[in-house]
Amino acid sequence: MFTTLRLATYASLLTLGGLASSASAANLKVVASFSIIADFAKNVGGDRVEISTLVPVDGDAHVYEPRPADAAALERADVVLVNGLQFEGFMSRLVETSGTKAPVVEVSKGIEPLKTAEEEHAHHEGEEHAKAEEHVNASDDHGHEGHHHHGEFDPHAWQSIHNARIYVKNIADAFCQADKAGCATYTANSEAYRAKLGELETEVKAAIDTIPQDKRTIITSHDAFGYFEHDYGLKFIAPEGVSTEAEASAADVARLVDQVKEDKASAIFVESITNPRLVDQIASETGLKVGGTLYSDALSSQEGPASTYIDMFRYNVNTIKAAILGS
Incomplete structure (x- = not known):
């Protein structure tokens, strides 16, 4: 049995x-x-x-x-x-x-979708040419729709x-x-x-409302925060475009340094996915203090401060706010 x-x-x-x-x-x-x-x-x-x-x-x-x-x-x-x-x-x-x-x-x-900064610049330069083309292609409703070259x-x-x-x-x-x-x-x-x-978006907007309008320009490694800028009213400038593949040239860095001085940027940040060397160089040339690390294209490990999307957004906003306001 x-x-x-x-x-x-x-x-x-x-x-x-x-x-x-x-x-x-x-x-x-x-x-x-x-x-x-x-x-x-x-x-x-x-x-x-x-x-x-x-x-x-x-x-x-x-x-x-x-x-x-x-x-x-x-x-x-x-x-x-x-x-x-x-x-x-x-x-x-x-x-x-x-x-x-x-x-x-x-x-x-x-x-x-937002156009890249490079595309916006090209768009403004070629606006008159585009208007002329528009008349020629007016009868073709689908002629250019959905045709996106890299970086548009x-x-x-x-x-x-x-x-x-x-x-x-x-x-x-x-x-x-x-x-x-x-x-x-x-x-x-x-x-x-x-x-x-x-609920997170309400929290984010309330936090940014505490930052004075004249202190809302900041620098990051690459141009990853265009949608953040569009929705929440901070201005981001970066030495690299939307991709980290191409390194910024000396001329790009020089232009950025001039822009920082003109726009009176309040803080500069390293991104978690990029080499901090370029940011350190710009900080040195502008006298800005590096305000910390922002998470743009990837989350952190479980042990890090941005292991979920909600944590990432909250951490980024709090880091930006602390760097600008000193709190």
């Missing part, structure tokens, strides 16, 4: 083990291109998703080189989440190499909390499409998280 009981117990354990394995296998396999999108996905998916992140925390997506393990992760994926707006330059090649059949979802879909739009749209809420909605929709049984959970999680983001 003892043997019979042992066999029955063993069979039960095997059954339970099989159920646990099936439950684990049933989880939606999600690949996120970088840590900020992965955090959004965790908040939407909860326990129903298994998330892999390509560019790690504190990593720079602008210069990331995919590994063989990344292609394997995409091959196994049910959903692939990317920012879009040409942020992940490595992604199209990786998708092709992996042979993945998973949908590749651009989570920035539906936001109002600023891809850092998550630096607007309003846009982050759109990202989260897009992720919930993608999960619902891939896992209809879990749609009610994804929708509820999305709505709860979007409510938290709304």
